[in-house]
Amino acid sequence: xxxxxxxxxxxxxxxxxxxxxxxxxxxxxxxxxxxxxxxxxxxxxxxxxxxxxxxxxxxxxxxxxxxxxxxxxxxxxxxxxxxxxxxxxxxxxxxxxxxxxxxxxxxxxxxxxxxxxxxxxxxxxxxxxxxxxxxxxxxxxxxxxxxxxxxxxxxxxxxxxxxxxxxxxxxxxxxxxxxxxxxxxxxxxxxxxxxxxxxxx
Numbered sequence: 035x036x037x038x039x040x041x042x043x044x045x046x047x048x049x050x051x052x053x054x055x056x057x058x059x060x061x062x063x064x065x066x067x068x069x070x071x072x073x074x075x076x077x078x079x080x081x082x083x084x085x086x087x088x089x090x091x092x093x094x095x096x097x098x099x100x101x102x103x104x105x106x107x108x109x110x111x112x113x114x115x116x117x118x119x120x121x122x123x124x125x126x127x128x129x130x131x132x133x134x135x136x137x138x139x140x141x142x143x144x145x146x147x148x149x150x151x152x153x154x155x156x157x158x159x160x161x162x163x164x165x166x167x168x169x170x171x172x173x174x175x176x177x178x179x180x181x182x183x184x185x186x187x188x189x190x191x192x193x194x195x196x197x198x199x200x201x202x203x204x205x206x207x208x209x210x211x212x213x214x215x216x217x218x219x220x221x222x223x224x225x226x227x228x229x230x231x232x233x234x235x
Contacts, residue, residue, distance in 0.1 A: 091169065103157055111140045111144065122134075122205055122207065150179045153177075153178075154179065170195050172194070176188075
């Protein structure tokens with residue numbers, strides 16, 4: 035009789051320990067899942083570039099222009115493209131027809147950029163106006179570089195028309211005017227010579 039009671043007690047204790055073990059395992063597994071989810075959420079927030087302090091549309095556009103001009107200086111068209119609409123229209127500083135579409139613009143930009151070294155581009159007097167899902171920005175710029183082995187410099191102004199798509203601002207139209215060349219007057223340029231590629235286009 036005592037053996038039967040002992041066996042029953044043993045099996046009750048074993049069953050209780052098994053239940054406790056399963057519950058403890060479930061709690062630990064849930065805690066680990068929560069930790070993984072939190073880490074994944076933290077990583078995805080960091081990957082999307084969301085800042086802790088939300089920026090106004092004007093501040094986001096200003097930052098985006100800085101990114102575009104930084105990528106422009108180093109010739110990184112892939113980084114530039116993320117800020118341009120695929121159907122962008124670009125008016126350059128020279129006497130030429132507008133460039134329509136990112137693919138056409140990228141091809142011409144790469145051709146001009148290949149001839150440049152020691153590129154420097156400074157932006158000043160930026161004005162940004164947001165109106166719903168559209169905006170415009172204008173700024174002055176000073177450019178200097180060695181172009182085809184010759185020091186070159188120019189000053190000008192750029193205006194962007196921007197559209198907001200899926201909460202991201204994209205340049206839909208880019209218009210640049212060269213105001214003053216400090217190196218070579220326009221009359222001394224060979225026929226068909228391009229104005230030095232300008233900021234943003």
